[in-house]
Amino acid sequence: MSDASILLDKVTLRRDGRVVLDALSLELAERRIGLIGCNGSGKSSLVRLFNGLLSADEGRVVVHGLDAAGNAAVLPRKVGFIFQNPDHQIIFPTVAEEVAFSLEQAGQSRREALKASLPALARFGRAHWAERPVHTLSEGEKQFLCIIAVLVMEPAVLILDEPFSSLDLPTRRRLERLIATLDQQVVMIAHELDALTTYDRVVWLHEGRVRMDGAPDAVLGAYRAFAEALGAEGPA
Numbered sequence: 001m002s003d004a005s006i007l008l009d010k011v012t013l014r015r016d017g018r019v020v021l022d023a024l025s026l027e028l029a030e031r032r033i034g035l036i037g038c039n040g041s042g043k044s045s046l047v048r049l050f051n052g053l054l055s056a057d058e059g060r061v062v063v064h065g066l067d068a069a070g071n072a073a074v075l076p077r078k079v080g081f082i083f084q085n086p087d088h089q090i091i092f093p094t095v096a097e098e099v100a101f102s103l104e105q106a107g108q109s110r111r112e113a114l115k116a117s118l119p120a121l122a123r124f125g126r127a128h129w130a131e132r133p134v135h136t137l138s139e140g141e142k143q144f145l146c147i148i149a150v151l152v153m154e155p156a157v158l159i160l161d162e163p164f165s166s167l168d169l170p171t172r173r174r175l176e177r178l179i180a181t182l183d184q185q186v187v188m189i190a191h192e193l194d195a196l197t198t199y200d201r202v203v204w205l206h207e208g209r210v211r212m213d214g215a216p217d218a219v220l221g222a223y224r225a226f227a228e229a230l231g232a233e234g235p236a
């Protein structure tokens with residue numbers, strides 16, 4: 001196993017007594033990994049194991065050399081998480097305060113963090129947002145802020161759980177371009193399959209197991225065919 005990979009060894013996860021992930025083994029070493037699958041297949045549960053939001057009932061999860069068991073407090077700094085809805089992530093009234101909070105999490109004092117929030121925003125070309133009340137940002141701008149707030153903590157891995165679902169096409173493209181420039185390992189859950197065509201690898205989860213895993217063309221094609229057939233079955 002390389003130190004820059006996420007390793008799952010026979011991981012079983014139960015939620016409310018139901019098996020959600022079933023003896024799953026995976027080594028994720030590529031820099032851009034897409035995660036797809038139908039609603040309820042276990043995608044969100046899986047990535048929540050990577051940053052300690054959930055812990056495995058059986059098996060082992062190792063993230064860039066760090067065993068998830070016993071490291072739930074450290075993992076969030078190593079693994080940044082972007083949720084579908086930015087309102088679930090943003091806590092503070094202004095942009096600068098939100099970024100400063102991340103810098104505090106990374107070990108800076110409140111004063112240092114507030115000062116450093118400006119150059120941090122400037123690095124992403126958003127210094128002019130500093131004093132903006134967060135509620136005046138658009139959905140896309142809020143999502144961009146969430147990504148900045150996570151990246152200033154310099155995580156090794158960035159997890160994105162359906163980050164584009166409420167964004168228009170130009171905003172989505174802008175965020176895709178930003179993500180493409182990042183040094184971090186990126187794991188992205190997406191229902192918009194086109195977002196993953198340039199990724200290194202796509203994993204298709206089905207009922208808590210890996211149904212297919214490999215190059216985007218092959219996996220996305222097979223999943224599209226499966227989903228179309230499933231959608232054509234049963235009552236409308």
Ligand SMILES: Nc1ncnc2c1ncn2[C@@H]1O[C@H](COP(=O)(O)OP(=O)(O)OP(=O)(O)O)[C@@H](O)[C@H]1O
Pocket residue numbers: 015016020037038039040041042043044045046
């Ligand atoms: N908070 C929860 N408590 C109990 N069970 C949950 C919880 N969240 C999800 N589950 C269950 O875990 C299973 C997997 O859900 P999960 O959210 O991981 O799937 P998903 O592939 O991300 O789905 P979606 O595409 O709809 O977001 C589902 O059966 C779901 O009902």
